[in-house]
Amino acid sequence: MTLKEKILENFEGKVVRKDLTALVKGNNPVPAYVLEYLLGQYCAIDDEEIINAGIEKVQTVIRNNYVHRSDSEIVKAKIRETGSHKIIDKINVTLNDKANIYEAEFANLGLKGVPIPDAMVNNNQKLLSGGGVWSILTMGYSHADNINMRWVVIDLKPIQVANVNLDEYIDLRKNFTTEEWLDLLMHSIGLDPEYFSKRDKFIQLSRLITHVENNYNFIELGPKGTGKSHIFSELSPHGVLVSGGDVSKARLFVNNTGNKIGLVGYWDVVALDEFEQEKGSSRTDGDLVKIMQNYMANQSFNRGKETYQATASLAFVGNTKHNVPYMLKNSHLFESIPEGYIKGAFLDRMHMYIPGWEVRILKSSVFSKEYGFIVDYLAELLRELRKADYANLLDGKISLDGSLTTRDKTAIRKSFSGLMKIIYPHKEITDEELLELLDFSVEGRKRVKDQLYIIDETFKAEPVEFKYTVLATGKEYNPETLENLNYNAAVKVQEEEEETEEVKKEKPSTNLEPHQVILKDNQTGISYKKLFAEYVKGATYITLQDPYIRLPYQFKNLMEFCLMLGNNKNPDEVLNLEVVTWNEQEYQIDSVANFEELQASLVDLGIHLNFRFEQHHDRFIAANNGWKISLGRGLDIFEKIEGRFNVADLDQTRRKCKSCELTYLKI
Template identity: 80%
Template sequence: MELKEKIIKHFEGKVVRKDLTALVKGSNPVPVYVLEYLLGQYCAIDDDHIIKAGIEKVKNVIRDNYVHRSDAEIVKAKIRDSGSHKIIDKITVSLNDRANVYEAEFASLGLKGVPIADKMVMDNQKLLSGGGVWCILNIGYSHADDISMRWVIIDLKPIQVSNVDLQEYIGLRKEFTTDEWLDLLMHSIGLNPEYFNRRDKFIQLSRLIPHVENNYNFIELGPKGTGKSHIFSELSPHGVLVSGGDVSKARLFVNNTGNTIGLVGYWDVVALDEFEQEKGGKRTDGDLVKIMQNYMANQSFNRGKETYQATASMAFVGNTKHNVPYMLKNSHLFESIPEGYLKGAFLDRMHMYIPGWEVRILKTSVFSSEYGFIVDYLAELLRDMRKYDFSSILDTYVKLDGSLTTRDKTAIRKSFSGLVKLIYPNQEPTEKEVLELLDFSVEGRKRVKDQLYIIDETFKSEPVEFKYTILSNSVEVYPETLENLNYKAAVEVKEETEDEDSENPNVKPGLDLKPHQVILKDNQTGISYKKLFANYLSGAKDITIQDPYIRMYYQFKNLLEFCIMLSNNKDPEDQINLEIVTWNHEEYLNDSKASFDDLAQNVESIGIHLTYRFENHHDRFIAADNGWKITLGRGLDIFEKIEERFSVADLDQTKRKCKSCELTYLKL
C-alpha cells in the first residue's frame, strides 16, 4: 500500500492535502493552522469533486469573513447595517480594572475596548497573553442611544481542534515504518520528503521538539530563507513568535504595573525571531537576560515579591553573518547573537543548537503537495505529549559518560525524549534507532558546549567527554558535530593539495594500512574516492566492483570518477582491469549496456580496461588482487545527487554532501 493510501486509511478527516493551503491563502496573512482548520472542515477526503467544492467554500469563508485591514471600515459598515456579522480576526484581551471589565482589541478590524464576557475569557485564557489568538467571532452592533460601546461580541470560537485521541494516534504508529512516519511528519510541516535525506528530516523535525517538551531551550542560527521561524509562527496555535528586538521583562514574564502574567505563562512555546546583533545601537537589557537565564534553568522567575512557575519552551532563531569555516577558525558559532546574551551561564542553558547552515533555502519545489496531518491536529497531539517523559528508554540501551555535567545530561535526555515522542510515540524504537536519536541529541548539545569553551574560559577548567557506552556490547561511542568533521576534512584536503603541489612533497612511504570501519554521516563533506580508496587500491591490477545500482546517469558519472581516481593512482604506462558486477530490470538492460559500452570505450584511453556483467547480487563491495576488500553500504553511490545547474560540488567531490553509510576495510 502506498503511503498516501495508508495515511488516508488510518487518519481520514485528520489530514489534508498540503498544496491546498497555497490555493486558498493568496495574499492573506493568515497562519497555516487557520487555513488548514478551515480546509479540514471541507477538504479532508481524497475526492476531487469534494476537494474542489471545499476549496471554493473555504475561499468564500476567507473572502466573506476574514478581515483585511484595508477593508476594516467596509466590514464595520456591514456589521452596522445587518446588526451582526461573523468575522475571522486575531484578538487580544486585557482587563480594564477601572471599569472592572475585560476588553478586546481586534488586530485587523481596528476596534479597541470592546467588552467581552468573563466566561469567554475564562474559557479561553490565552486571550489575555498579549500574543493574540485567531478566532471566529460573531460581532453585533447596537443602535441604542444610551450606550458607550456599540460593538458587541455575541460569540467567540478560537480556531483550533476541539479534542484529539492521543491513544488512537499512538496505536496507529505501528501501521507505518519509520521511513513512512518520517515522511508523513515532513508532509505535515509542508515539506516534500523526497528532497531531504534522513539527517535533513531530523533537523527539520527537531524544530517541533519545543512543542512536545516542556521547558525546552532551543536555538537555530543559519542563513536567511531556510524557514527557521515558520514552525513557530504558523504551525501551532500554542506557540507565539515575537521579534527579538521587541522583548521585555514585562512582555515575557510579568508586568509589575498590572501584575499581568507575560507570554511564558500562556504559551507552550515562546520563540524570539531575528535573534541576532542589535541594530541601531540598542543594548540588551541585562536584567532581562538574568531573568530569562533563571527561567531557562529552573522553570520559574521572580517579579516583585512573587515567584512564578511556567512550562513554556524557549526558542531562539536568527541569522548567521559568516560561513561555518570562518566562524570555526576566527570566532564561534554564537557570534551573531546579541552581545548581552554571550554569557556562559546563559548559553549553558541551551539544550540543543540546530545547524541552520545545513538547511537548504526553501524553493517552491520542496513544498509538499501530498497528504499530511492538519497542523492543528498535530499541534494538539504534541501538546498532550508534553506531560510525558520518554527519556528513560535510553537507560535500557546506553550509559552516558560520567564526566558529563547535569546540564549536559538533562539536555541530551530532553532532546532524546522529544525525538522519541515525534518519531516513535509508541515507544518502540530498536536499539539502532535509539542510538541514531541519541547521536543527534548529543551532537546538538556538544555544539553548544564546544562554543562555551571558546566564549567562557571557566568551562575549560571542567572539560567533559561527550561519549556513551552501548550496554549490549560495551562499545564506547564518541559523537562529533558534523561541522567539526567537515572542517577537519577540509583542512586535510588543503594540506594534501599543498603537499602535491610542493617541489618536495612530504610523502610517507609504506603507509601502514589496517582493517577498520569508516562511518559517513548525512551531509558530511571533505570526502572523495581518492581519500576513501586510493591507498587501499594502490598497486592493484585486477579490481572488481559489485554494486547492483549503477543505473542512473549520475551513478554512471560516479563510476567514471572512480575510474579517473584509479588512473591518477597508477603509473601512466600501467593498465587496470576493472570488472563491474551489477543489475537492472529486464526492460532497462539494453540502456545499461549502451551506457557501459560508452564508458568502457572512454576510460580505455586512461589505462582502465572496463568489463561488466549483470548478476542479481545484493552485496556491495570492492575487491582487489592486492588483498584488500572494501564492503560498501551504498556501493559507489555515497554522494547526494546534485540538483543545481552550476555547483562547485559537481567539479570537486570534497565539496559534495555524503549520504549516511558504512564502509569496512578487510585484508584477505
C-alpha cells in the same frame, strides 16, 4: 500500499493535501493552522469533487469573513447594517480595572476597548496573553441611545481542534515504518521528504521538540530563507513568535505595573525571531538576560514578591553573518547573537543548537503537494505528549560519560525524549534507531559546549567528554558535530594539496589497517580518492559489485571512480576493472550502451572495463592486492547536486554525503 493510501486509511479526516493550504492562502497573512482548520472541515478526504467544492467553500469563507486591514471600514459598515456578522480575526483581551470589565482589541478590524463577556475570557485564558488568538467571532452592533460602546462580541470560537485521541494516534503509529512516519511528518510541516536526507529530516523535525517538551531551550542560527521561524509562527495555536528586538521583561515574564503575567505564562512555546537583529539596536537589557537565564534553568520567574512556575519552551532563531569555516577559525558559532547574551551562564542553559547552515534554502519545488496531518491536529497531539517523559527509555541501555555535567545530561535526555515523542510515540524502537536519536541529541548539546570553551574560560577548567557506553556490549561511542568533521576534513585536504611532490616522496608509505568508516548525512570533505585510492594502489585487477548502476548520475559516479583509478596508477600500467551490476531486462539495452561508451573513453586511461549483469545484493570493491571494501551504498554516497552551476559538481570534497558505512578488510 502506497504511503498516501496508508495515510488516508489510518488518518482520514485528520489529514489534508498540503498544496491546498498555499492555494487558499493567496496573499492573506493567515497562519497555516487557521487555513488547515478550515480545510479540515471541508477537504480532509481524497475525492477531487469534494476537494474542489471544499476549496471553493474555504475561499468563500476567507473572502467573506477574514478581515483585511485595508477593508476594515467596509466590514464594520457591514456589521452595522446587518446587526451581526461573522469574522475571522486575531484578538487580544485586557482587563480594564477601572470599569471592571474585559476589553478586546482586534488586530485587523482595528477596534479597541470592545467589552467581552467574562465567561468567554474565563473559557479562553490565552486571550489575555498579549500574543493574540485567531478566532471566529460573531460581531454585533447596537443602535441604542446613550451607550458607550456599540460593538458587541456575540460569540467567539478560537480556531483550534476541539479534542484529540492520543491513544488512537499512538496505536495507529504502529502501522507505519520509521521511514514512512518521517515522511508523513515532513509532509505535515509542508515539506516534500524526497528532497531531504534522514539527517535533514531530523533537523527540520527537531524544531518540534519545543512543542512536545516542557521548558526546552532551543537555538537555531543559519542563513536567511531556510524556514527557521515557520514552525513557530504557522504550526500551532499554542506557540507565539515575537521579534527578538521587541523582547522585554514585561512582555516575556511580568509587567509589575499592570500586575500582568507575560508570554511564558500563557504559551507552550515562545520563539524569539531574528534574534541577531537586536545587536544593531539598543543595548541588551542585562536584567532581562538574568531573568531569562534563571527561567531557563529553574522554570520559574518572580512576580513581585512571589515566584511563579511556567512550562513554556524558549526558541531562539536568527541569521548567521559568516560561513561556518570562518566562525570555527576566527570566532564562534554564537557570534551573530546580541552581545549581552554571549555569556557562558546564559548559553549553558541551551539544550540544543541546531545547525541552521545545513538547511537548504526553501524553494517552491521542496514544498509538499501530498497529504499530511492537519497542523492543528498535530499541534494538539504534541501538546498532549508534553505530559509524558520518554527519557527513561535510555535507562538500562546506555551510560553517559561521568565527566558530563548535570546540565549536559539533562539536555541530552530532554532532546532524546522530544525526538522519541515525535518519531516513536509508540515507544517501539530498535537499538540502532535509539542510538541514532541519541547521537543527534548529543551532537546538539556538544555544539553548545564546544562554543562555551571558546567564549568562557571557566568552562575549560572542567572539560567534559561527550561519549557514552552501550551497556549490553560495552562499546563506547564518541559523537562529533558534523561541522567539526567537515572543517577538519577541509583543512586536511588543503594541507595535502599544499605539500610538494618532494615532501610526499620523503614520507613513508601509509600503514593500512582493517577498519570501518561511518559517513554521516551532509558530511563533506569526502572523495573516492580519500576513501579508496590507498587501498586499491598496486592492484591490476579490481571487481566492483554494485547493483544500482542504472541512471545517468550513477554512471557519472562510475566514471569518476574510474578517473580516480586512472590517476592512482602509473600511466604505463594497465588496470582491469570488472563491474557487476543489475538492471531489469527491458532496460539492459540502455545500460549496455552506456557501459560501451564508458569503455571507449577509458582506453586512454589504461583501464580495461568489463561488465556483466547479475542479481546480487552485496556491494563491494575487491582488489587483487589483498583488500576488500564493503560498500553500504555502493558508489552512490553523495547527495544530488543542486542547480546547474555548482562547484560541488567538479569537486567531490564539496558534496554532501548520504549516511552509510564502509568496512575495509584484508583478504
